[in-house]
Amino acid sequence: MKRELGVGYSTLRRLLERETDVEALGFMRNEDQIYLGIDEHSFRHQELVHTVTEVKQRRVVGILKDDRIATLKEFLGKIPKDKVKEVCIDMKEGLRKAAEAVFPLAKVVVDPFHVVADSNKRMDEARRIEQDVYLRRKVQIPKKIFLVGREKLTEEKRQKVDAC
Numbered sequence: 001m002k003r004e005l006g007v008g009y010s011t012l013r014r015l016l017e018r019e020t021d022v023e024a025l026g027f028m029r030n031e032d033q034i035y036l037g038i039d040e041h042s043f044r045h046q047e048l049v050h051t052v053t054e055v056k057q058r059r060v061v062g063i064l065k066d067d068r069i070a071t072l073k074e075f076l077g078k079i080p081k082d083k084v085k086e087v088c089i090d091m092k093e094g095l096r097k098a099a100e101a102v103f104p105l106a107k108v109v110v111d112p113f114h115v116v117a118d119s120n121k122r123m124d125e126a127r128r129i130e131q132d133v134y135l136r137r138k139v140q141i142p143k144k145i146f147l148v149g150r151e152k153l154t155e156e157k158r159q160k161v162d163a164c
Contacts, residue, residue: 025061025078028054034079036103037088037111038095040067052076055088069094076102090114 028034037053041063048067052075053060061079064071076098084106087099091114099108150158 027059028061028079028083031083033085034083035086035088036061036076036079036084036099036106038072038090038099039111040090040092050075055086069098073098073102081105091118 031054033056035055037051037055039051039053040048041051042048050064050067050072051060052062052064052072062075064075072095079102081103082105084103086107086109087103088109088111089095089099091110096108099106148157
């Protein structure tokens with residue numbers, strides 16, 4: 001980052017955190033309905049932080065200093081509770097509980113990306129178990145076959161899936 005922009009990691013992080021002040025939330029006061037997105041991101045693949053966005057307007061509302069639920073709840077508490085209609089989250093129990101606690105009238109939903117990613121992970125795990133335990137590695141089951149919809153498979157690949 002420093003080579004490309006001439007800005008170091010610490011400076012960039014400070015600038016991003018500054019965007020989370022209360023004034024950044026000002027535009028929400030004029031909105032009738034708010035649809036929030038809460039996600040986790042990492043700096044340097046180690047320091048997790050929560051980001052909060054207004055989904056309909058595709059606006060970043062805040063990048064929090066850490067991934068603690070207490071920090072998230074404190075930040076969410078600054079958003080008008082009665083205007084929040086929906087909160088879209090990762091598949092984390094702590095995020096669900098925080099969203100429900102702060103916005104009891106809002107609908108809490110899981111981001112479809114995370115549902116699909118979790119489904120693919122579970123499908124691959126089932127494939128490996130089937131291959132390793134039950135078939136004793138006599139048959140290699142291609143991973144990609146289970147990640148593509150049956151209707152998109154060629155006849156040959158459909159037969160291969162049926163044989164598994």
